[in-house]
Structure formats: structure tokens, C-alpha cells
Amino acid sequence: MPAPPIDARALTGEALSVTRSGDDGVILKLRVDEQLPPRRAARFFMLKRDDRMSPEIPRPFSLYRQKGNELEFLIKVMGAGTQALAACTRGTKLKIVGPLGNGWPTLDGAGAPWVMLGGGIGSAPFYMAIEQALAGMDGAPPAKREQLFYLYGAAKRGFLYDLDAFERLGVPTFTCTMDGSHGSKGHVLQLLEHLQARGVVPPKVRLLACGPEKMLEAVERFAHERHLECWLSLETLMGCGVGICNGCPVPTVVEGPHGAWPNMKCCVEGPVFSTADVTLCGMQHA
């Protein structure tokens, strides 16, 4: 039975700042009350306030940035949970569980370039991914800047969160919006095809994607048709975040390594999955 990671803890902490980002987002910076070693990008924490302003069930958020025990989260304000977090002021006490989940695979500089596809708030797990790839991970050779591409799409300019910070990381970054208000007009796969047709991005790449489910379904199909390695970071609804409630099933590929078992648990076996293992669009890989 999959279990939560051994480094997960129930922590307390307090808000340091809440900064607006884009039309409906915030960056919540908080300090946890114990030291945390650096964590892999795309791992997540369950967050809630400790003053009854949050719903009883904490909400999951990808780690956006980390400096020791100071953690930042990039949050799109949706319902009661995110509204309560966005309304924190300096000193608001928080309950924090994590780090949870697996994180991105090791982003090495040894193989095909990595293309990161972010959709809207799905950019959150990519900031540290780029930092960690450039620094080198797990003893693997670091990626060079030209081996990393960040393609960031959203419905409109106001949903491209903290774009300047991504651009400052210095890897090739391209944007697109459905209404054409920033970057090229259209979605991230159109942008990727366009860049490949122009020779900016090679045909053989490794894909990482995080964003709305429809986008991830399209990325899965794109990767399958072109025989590309691909990992998706999923943002399923979650209850417990630690493998108990069965609230986060992800369908497995019948022909894949987990095929006999129809679902994996996003919280403890993800949130990052290879498209060789799971399918969002019901594809069965030959």
C-alpha cells in the first residue's frame, strides 16, 4: 500500500507576506517552525490557517520557492480555502503538512532537452524545476540553459503569474494566450509546434506539463503520437493528501506497469506521473 513520504511532517508556521500576482493570484510566503532541507520541485504541502478561518480540510499547493524554512506558494484564489490563505497577514498562524508527493524526475543535462509546459497556475512547480535543473540534481550533469525551454500559456495576460521572475531565470521562455493579450495567440501545444517548425525547439524532447486537465489530456496525446517521454504533474481534488481517503484516483494505462491496478493515488504515488503509467484521456498505449 503506497504510504506518505518518510520526510513528511505535520508542521506549524506563520505567514510572512502575501503579495498579489496576476489578476487573481497571490504569493504566500511563510516560515515553518523547523528547518527543512531543500525539496524537489513539484512536491506539495497541505495548507490551512490555524485560526478557524480556513475550511477544516487543508488544501494542496505545489512548493513554488524555498529558502531553508521559508517557503513560498503561488496560489490562484478560487474558493474558501484559497481565499482564507490569501487573506493572511504577517504573523497569521498556519498548519502545514508536507512535503508530500514525489516531484519531477531528475532533470539531467545528459539526454534530450526538457520542454516545460505550464498552463495558468500550473506554472507553480516549474520555478524550482528550472533552478534545480541548472544546478544539477542527484549527481546527474546539470542542464545547460539551452537544454531547457519554458512554454507558458494562459487564457489571458492576467493569468500568466509572476512571469518576470521566470524570465529572470534566463532559460528560453515563450508565452501564449488564448486571447492574444501576451505572446502568441493560442495554446501551448500550438506554440510548441510553431517553435519546432522554426527549428527553435528540436523534435526530440522530454516533456513536463502542469495545468488544467484539458491541457494535460492534449499533452498526453501529443507525447503519445510523437513517442516522447512525458511527465504530468496533476492537480486532482484531494481530501487527506496522505493516501487514506481514496479521494484522488488517477486511471492507469492498462498495458502499463500498473495496469492490473486500475488507479494510482495522486497524493502518494504522484502528483507527477509518467504518461507510460497513467492516462487522462483513456488512451491505451500499444
Ligand SMILES: Cc1cc2nc3c(=O)[nH]c(=O)nc-3n(C[C@H](O)[C@H](O)[C@H](O)COP(=O)(O)OP(=O)(O)OC[C@H]3O[C@@H](n4cnc5c(N)ncnc54)[C@H](O)[C@@H]3O)c2cc1C
Ligand atoms: C498536488 C497539487 C498541487 C497544487 N498546487 C497548486 C498551486 O501551486 N497553486 C494553486 O493555486 N493551486 C494548486 N492546486 C490546486 C488547489 O489545491 C485548489 O485550487 C484548491 O484546493 C482550491 O481550494 P478552495 O477552497 O479555494 O476552492 P474550493 O472551494 O475547494 O473549490 C473552488 C472551485 O475550484 C475547483 N477546484 C478545487 N480544487 C481544484 C483543482 N485541484 N483543480 C481544479 N479545480 C479545482 C472546485 O471544483 C470549485 O469549482 C494544487 C492541487 C494539487 C492536488
Ligand code: FES
Ligand atoms: S487525497 Fe486522500 S488518498 Fe489521496
